[in-house]
Amino acid sequence: MLNTYGLTDAETQALHEDYLHLHRNPELSMQEHNTAAFVESKLSELGIEHFRCGGTGVVGILRNGEGPVVAFRADSDGLPIAEDTKVDYASTATGFLADGTEVPVMHGCGHDTHVASALGAARVLVRSTDVWAGTVVFIFQPGEETSAGAAAMLADGLWDRAPRPTVVLGQHVFPFATGTIHITPESAMAMANSLEVTLYGKQAHGSQPQDSIDPIVLGASIITRLQTITSRELHPLDSAVVTCGSFHAGLKENIIPDTAVFTLNIRTLTEPVREKVLEAVTRIINAEADASGAPRPKIEQLYTFPRLYNDPEHTGNVVGALREEFGEEQVRLVPPLMGSEDFGSLGDAIGVPYVFWMFGGADPQDPAPAGNHSPFFLPEYRRALDSGVRAALAGIRHYLGA
Incomplete structure (x- = not known):
């Protein structure tokens, strides 16, 4: 059968x-x-x-x-x-x-x-x-x-x-x-960049913050400010996501550490927007470090994902074949x-x-x-x-x- x-x-x-x-x-x-x-x-x-x-x-x-x-x-x-x-x-x-x-x-x-x-x-x-x-x-x-x-x-x-x-x-x-x-059709999935950022501060006892450059406070300022890229620097119709997925610093509650490390994941649909977002990320990280009197952070790229651009003509061909197999209503054109x-x-x-x-x-x-x-x-x-x-x-x- x-x-x-x-x-x-x-x-x-x-x-x-x-x-x-x-x-x-x-x-x-x-x-x-x-x-x-x-x-x-x-x-x-x-x-x-x-x-x-x-x-x-x-x-x-x-x-x-x-x-x-x-x-x-x-x-x-x-x-x-x-x-x-x-x-x-x-x-x-x-x-x-x-x-x-x-x-x-x-x-x-x-x-x-x-x-x-x-x-x-x-x-x-x-x-x-x-x-x-x-x-x-x-x-x-x-x-x-x-x-x-x-x-x-x-x-x-x-x-x-x-x-x-x-x-x-x-x-x-x-x-x-x-x-x-x-x-x-066309831009179907986002490009991605994943970054690891190392912040450098100055260690001190938690009771003597005046002797420190606190990388945790610095990191909190950076991560909060990074969200203004999509809300205040990009055109409302330009899609982008800036996510902080991890943050690691310190070993004890009463010691201000000398380093902090966090990771970022950035998603964009076009190359010009990707370039603009990455430039803004770098600018904000370095500027916040300068504002804190901290050394220049280290920004390392972990990996990238390329664009996924469905060819319009061939997408039309495939949509037709899929609709013939599954039915008109079962094959849906959706946003990226x-x-x-x-x-x-x-x-x-x-x-x-x-x-x-x-x-x-x-x-x-x-x-x-x-x-x-x-x-x-x-x-x-x-x-x-x-x-x-x-x-x-x-x-x-x-x-x-x-």
């Missing part, structure tokens, strides 16, 4: 088993060794040629005669979160951060859903070569959460070793109702997300257009599903995988004549 998108009952069971295995066994960014081996084993079973790329990335190449080349990307890394979903297939895995700290790991952003859906789509394409022609390049990308994975694959010669596509497609599960698709993705660099690196969309993973009856990066995040995997495979195939088949 076949369902609407072509998987047999046995293949659907395999799809679910793939997901459950991946969900139970997440790995941190750029450490996806077992995940990569699992993907390779599945591609070998399907007879799809493949190679490692970027350390823990895997590229599968499915050739079926003359025709267009379409690339489809699925990211594979997990997050340092302790899963609290209480399901019997919950992750109990652990991993190690760069500093050696052992942490719990879960697929808190649904990348297990992405990999399983891509493998499901590959199964259908392998078995239906009589109705399409061309080449599909499956990119199983590591390290999306740190923006390291796409860059690593590109540096490892991705487009020198795989056929260059005419379009790159990708998708992401999100906590809206299963069976629905959200897509944004201020979240970030490194997906766009795969196409930008070779000047190829790309399209990225979101598919629903939440039970439609759930009034308040947990969001991505939550310890409670849990797609309703049967219907989410159904959507993921159908959406992937709709996009790919549009270009391959199926």
Whole structure:
């Protein structure tokens, strides 16, 4: 028996088993060794040629005669979160951060859903070569959460070793109702810059503040003032987010420390706005330090995410294909997300257009599903995988004549 998108009952069971295995066994960014081996084993079973790329990335190449080349990307890394979903297939895995700290790991952003859906789509394409022609390049990308994975694959010669596509497609599960698709033409997701700022002061006893330069007070002034960038320096129609996500200083309540460290995350949709915000961040940090009589702070960039710009023409093509598959009302054009993705660099690196969309993973009856990066995040995997495979195939088949 076949369902609407072509998987047999046995293949659907395999799809679910793939997901459950991946969900139970997440790995941190750029450490996806077992995940990569699992993907390779599945591609070998399907007879799809493949190679490692970027350390823990895997590229599968499915050739079926003359025709267009379409690339489809699925990211594979997990997050340092302790899963609290209480399901019997919950992750109990652990991993190690760069500093050696052992942490719990879960697929808190649904990348297990992405990999399983891509493998499901590959199964259908392998078995239906009589109705399409061309080449599909499956990119199983590591390290999306740190923006390291796409860059690593590109540096490892991705487009020198795989056929260059005419379009790159990708998708992401999100906590809206299963069976629905959200897509944004043009600027679809934000660029991001993450910074670590070290403030230098002068240590003193808490009872003798006159002998100190207090980096905690300095940091509080900086963080408060940074919020005026979006409220007072940018045009109201220019989107940006400036977030302080961590602040660390001192060891005891009666000692004013000599340093403080905080981290910033900055989201913008256009390069001119990004440049303006980063300039303002630097100016405010240094000016507040000068006002406190403190040494010049150290500002280090941790990582960046590139733009994600959905090509308007190709987005229209994909929207049409998705609406044919899911129905007119189920595929919705939505405003940009201020979240970030490194997906766009795969196409930008070779000047190829790309399209990225979101598919629903939440039970439609759930009034308040947990969001991505939550310890409670849990797609309703049967219907989410159904959507993921159908959406992937709709996009790919549009270009391959199926």
